[in-house]
Amino acid sequence: MSILLEFSMFPISENCRDGDSVSAQVSKVIDVIDRSGVSYQLTPMGTIIETDTLKEALAIIELAYEQLKECDRVYSSLKFDIRNSKQNRLKSKIASVEKVLNREVNH
Template identity: 40%
Template sequence: MIVCEFSVVPLGAGESLSEQVAKCLKIVQESGLPYQLTPMGTILEGEWDEVFKVIKRCRDELRKGFKRVLITIRLDDRQAPPGRLQAKVRSVEEKLDRM
């Protein structure tokens, strides 16, 4: 199971990317994988092949309108049960409550 933060940025899209982000987020939602949208990217949780299939679909969608796409990927690959996306945040928040 991996937790993956990624961003897909079409170069030449101008200042606002909300339309392109929405297209990619639709693909993420259709995947059924747990996700969290952030101001700088999207975090996905799933098996390696599932996650990279989503990223490839996002890339393919944006390549329809742009010749160049910048993709940034950060991974946490850990043998652990599903649910880490929420559990990692909850763990920090619990520690914060104890401070």
């Protein structure tokens, strides 16, 4: 099974922001994801992780939130893509599109 989870999580309360920046808090979240050992990809608008089970994905969300629990208010957005018959989709989905693009460029 492959669980792809794209999420963003950051404080929106004044007590955890440095002006408009939330980089320090987002860095805490990314650090805990990195240390967890799951595959992930940081993007400008969020982070994508891949786990073997939904339980593992939700545990990452809980770990991420623990990094921001001192904040009065935290915004989170989550999207799941759950597929039973595949693995390593964090890389293979991108490779599939790149393969198609190369074919189109060569014709």
